[in-house]
Amino acid sequence: MLLSIIIPCFNVSQKVIPLLDTLSxxxxxxxxFIFVDDGSDHEEHLALSELLYKKLGNVQLYIQINKGPGAARNLGTRxxxxxxxWFVDADDNLNPSAIDTLREAKCHNFDFIDFKISKREISSSSMTLGQGAHIASDENRSQLIYCFGRLCTKIFNKSFITKNGLFYPERCIYEDNFLAMAMPFYVSEFLISGTIGYYHNISRNSITRPASSIIEPRYFDRLVTARESAARCLSLCKNEDERHATLEKFRRQFLMVTTAKIIKSGSSEMLLSSLYSAYKFVIEEFLKSKDVHDEFIDARKLLIHASGADKQRVMQAWDSSLPDEKAMTDFVQGRDEAWGGEVDFPVFM
Known part of the structure; x- marks a missing residue:
């Protein structure tokens, strides 16, 4: 068997139809084709089952209790x-021509092949490296950390995942962030293709983009996955460039994106202050005192630059916040209660 296309599903019987038409x-x-129903409503599961067997016929469908898309992908991989x-979201689509590229490149045994992504009819590469074959090394790994890009645009050699234990965290969303930070430390050789392989649909009501502007506790999964991945990756860094790249990626995932979400949602300044207290606490976990001071200065500058009209509000929250373990604990406990358990992180080999 050459390729397994793995699709996690959660209440997507209407959104999955374009993908099914392509797979047919x-x-x-x-x-x-492996579909994993991640605890959909009963009616949704029945509708999905009927669609799968009507449109595809020969398909595998597995069911699990709701543990998030990462757990569904892990089950599909097993x-x-x-x-x-190839991990494909149910409300997105793929280009079958990418499989032709896989057949041509199979003899090279790449860890993955990365394809262009099309979003709102604009195509681009999620990796900012040139097309062609690449060999990862200590000399260029920091660049790979910066520009590893999206996981959905990559067809992975399954042995790359299994031999390194590079499975998704379970009982969470924002599971991709965890692996996208870690995988650059394990990859050896890969291919960047000029073919559009993935079509991304920006849904207004998806797991990571709910219709409501209210921030639910599960949103803060991104803090937990970013913290765990950064802690592991900092221990793997072999030089200052890798360390700097890892911290910059962590800063974006934990601090910058979350700040923008809180501002957009209209949440209180207290939530911003809690975020900054949690961030400062985690940075003190990671770094020595002098480096902590420098990181706080860099983070403040970035927040000033990115916050625009909300600069005064953001700076007031940042300047008044102190490192606080309880702030991080509150975020963790809130999301644990929402999921009914802690994040289940994989063990890397």
Missing amino acids: LIKSCDIE KSRGEYV
């Missing part, structure tokens, strides 16, 4: 028979 065009016997795996 793939007739190769060495391609398998059940897969393909040498390669």
